[in-house]
């Protein structure tokens with residue numbers, strides 16, 4: 075028998091973006107149904123590296139990133155756990171004079187956003203952070219840090235449920251139709267009527283955008299990660315490299331999480347498998363920088379599916395074709411840190427039709443619209 079639900083807001087996708095929006099909307103007293111085709115937080119939001127980093131973001135993301143930055147230390151109050159959030163600082167290293175010049179330019183460009191970036195020379199890198207091999211300097215952002223994505227993503231969905239949201243897992247949305255009053259969603263044996271729909275379906279959100287005449291050049295990417303056995307503490311900061319190639323953090327238990335390569339997609343592009351040469355490359359690069367990693371055992375590797383946009387900025391904001399539809403996807407490898415801020419922004423957009431945080435740069439209208447909506451979704 076079909077279960078019928080009538081609510082103010084239906085949210086497609088229970089990653090950190092959808093779950094934090096659900097929690098914020100419940101805080102405003104709106105009725106919310108959060109639907110996920112699997113388990114909330116089981117995709118990118120729960121398997122990512124765990125970097126909670128503002129440094130390196132394009133300036134247009136920084137107001138939103140700063141909003142999220144204020145939320146992270148409040149997780150215990152908000153979702154009942156601290157998510158192992160550590161304000162360790164984020165250190166971005168430069169391997170060449172050109173990379174150092176790029177870090178210097180970035181520090182000057184984002185100075186108005188008060189990230190308090192500190193440019194650091196080679197000697198200080200060694201003295202303060204114990205890092206020497208192959209790098210000439212770096213840029214340190216003391217307020218950035220890291221957290222445990224496995225804990226944070228599911229805890230947001232749990233908090234939304236406790237706050238009164240209807241959270242439906244293993245419930246894939248297969249069709250969304252605009253009706254006179256709002257939207258009708260089909261999801262297996264559940265039929266949802268909602269005034270507003272949030273499309274936070276991560277790497278699958280392009281299907282919903284296309285169905286409403288808004289095709290986007292979303293590409294699925296598959297970052298891969300490695301974690302080592304617990305080691306004595308040697309890395310007190312979250313480290314990245316200008317130009318990419320490797321990032322690493324050590325958790326309180328001693329394990330070191332390292333990323334920097336891409337996995338290979340499987341036949342079902344929802345899933346991927348880390349390539350063994352990629353895993354070896356990550357560990358090789360990491361051990362050149364950090365001596366203690368030279369003889370460390372890697373105990374697990376994994377990968378996740380991420381929605382990447384060509385300009386590396388997300389799509390956040392109202393649909394240009396369909397009143398009541400709001401998009402939030404395409405976080406391009408950097409959505410973990412900003413998601414709690416995005417959730418608040420989405421809730422404001424639903425309640426007020428606008429938000430106090432600048433999001434114009436993320437409008438879906440930066441991509442050309444389709445001449446006709448695509449109804450392929452109803453057959454998915």
Ligand SMILES: Cc1cc2nc3c(=O)[nH]c(=O)nc-3n(C[C@H](O)[C@H](O)[C@H](O)COP(=O)(O)OP(=O)(O)OC[C@H]3O[C@@H](n4cnc5c(N)ncnc54)[C@H](O)[C@@H]3O)c2cc1C
Nearest residue numbers: 087089091111119122123125247276378405408409410411
């Ligand atoms: C390996 C990896 C490392 C990363 N490292 C970092 C990092 O260190 N720092 C950082 O800031 N960001 C990082 N990211 C990016 C970050 O994880 C993502 O940008 C963020 O989690 C995106 O959240 P989301 O809610 O949009 O997507 P997701 O977490 O993917 O959630 C989308 C949800 O939608 C659901 N869904 C899809 N289709 C449907 C449907 N038809 N019906 C119902 N539900 C549906 C999915 O099941 C999924 O749960 C990383 C990503 C990966 C993969």
